Amino acid sequence: MILRYGDTGDDVSLLQRRLTRAGYPVAETHIFDHATESAVMTLQRDRGLVIDGIVGPKTLIALPGIALALHLTDADLVTAADALGVSVAAIRAVNEVESRGEGFLPDGRPVILFERHVFYKRLKAKGIDADAIAAKYPNIVSSTAGGYMGKAAEYTRLATAERIDADAARESASWGAFQIMGYHWKALTYPSIDDFVSRMQRTEADHLDAFVRFIAADTALLSALKGRKWAAFANGYNGPDYARNLYDAKLAQAYAKYAERDKVAA
Template identity: 40%
Template structure:
């Protein structure tokens, strides 16, 4: 087949003939996209190069393809023998896992060295005190802006409901329907989709699986489906490893909300909600 003569991509010479060939090859290699094959380098083409390098080569993307480099070699193989990887949307069985007991909260509070009321406050605010939907699946929220980031913004135009450059509250459908959005994203990139979703009682993002004590996002999801107890243990590990337990101990709700929910925490009044929930449980105790 034809070869590119000069490098294509970020900061390269980008001959029109070479760019067009790369666009054709990327369209063949990545089934969920359709680049304009016009020989003009644009951000979408660079994003597709980044995505291909991360997904198929497992390397840190640089957005560049040289005539003799590994990225072009891999693209040649995909172009000569097109194959669209089909991602599974299967998830663990729904079982509406066992609920937390007072003893579970007491155990977690002792491990973290904070008040039990603090942990109960987080469960109230993050999941209204329950880790599962009525259907038996763990509560989730799919974050389109995270999925967009993890897939180099490559699918923003074609899939605006699940891939967005910026956080957009209007994209949430809420409740069990969030699984439809998750499954749609999983057909494009399963791992990115799972990592772009918050799970269970404490709504810990999938990309935090390692900090939560798991070796893979798949192991993390399995635990989320098993029980609220597993969800609580993930929270204890995550809070311990990330240093957020200090904010719980001091009841510094603003700092906790900022670190736990991100810079947009104030828009949803997370800190205020946490403080109100804490006072409710502290009075009961």
């Protein structure tokens, strides 16, 4: 469940009651208004969460005061912005739009998405008969994308792929909150694919670090982010389908929101 400014209904009313019980009093209006957003942001600041005013799984869990050891913090976003030489508002926008929001599954493993067409290409590059394997495991090896099962089930697909070629399998999955493909490990200066995966298993800060490395290694992407050229950034990060999903418009809208918020705070 995701709640944000403008939402209405019983879920918002329940959120308002929980905020009040947690020490962040707000009127029970059934409307996610500015007062509710302000209370949420104060909670997020107190709990060390990303301060975006959006109520997702981490904010809901944090309401009773439970510590989240693996979560991304607002300080992490500031560090990332400094590392790339961009505004914090730009990083906040990317975090809201381009990240999965939750970098780990409930069982503690990092979120992944296994790409069977990437695995096909990497097997081919190793001189392995990918077509023969595809005939036996079409959901794992294919010249076309697809076969997704989502969430924890992606690890079942990965495990099958690892029995064929472990390194190529891990390189063929996107990892963590920012969906960085494993095969980038060398370009991003990780010692090995095993080291990359090990870091992705640690914290969301490591996921953000992989994102920072990815952007820093691509001059076009970094230039687009610095210049807030959202269409160019979305195209470079997501591919040509970005327009269909309105990623550029969402990034522009999120950036405007955070830039204005930072301006008011200053």
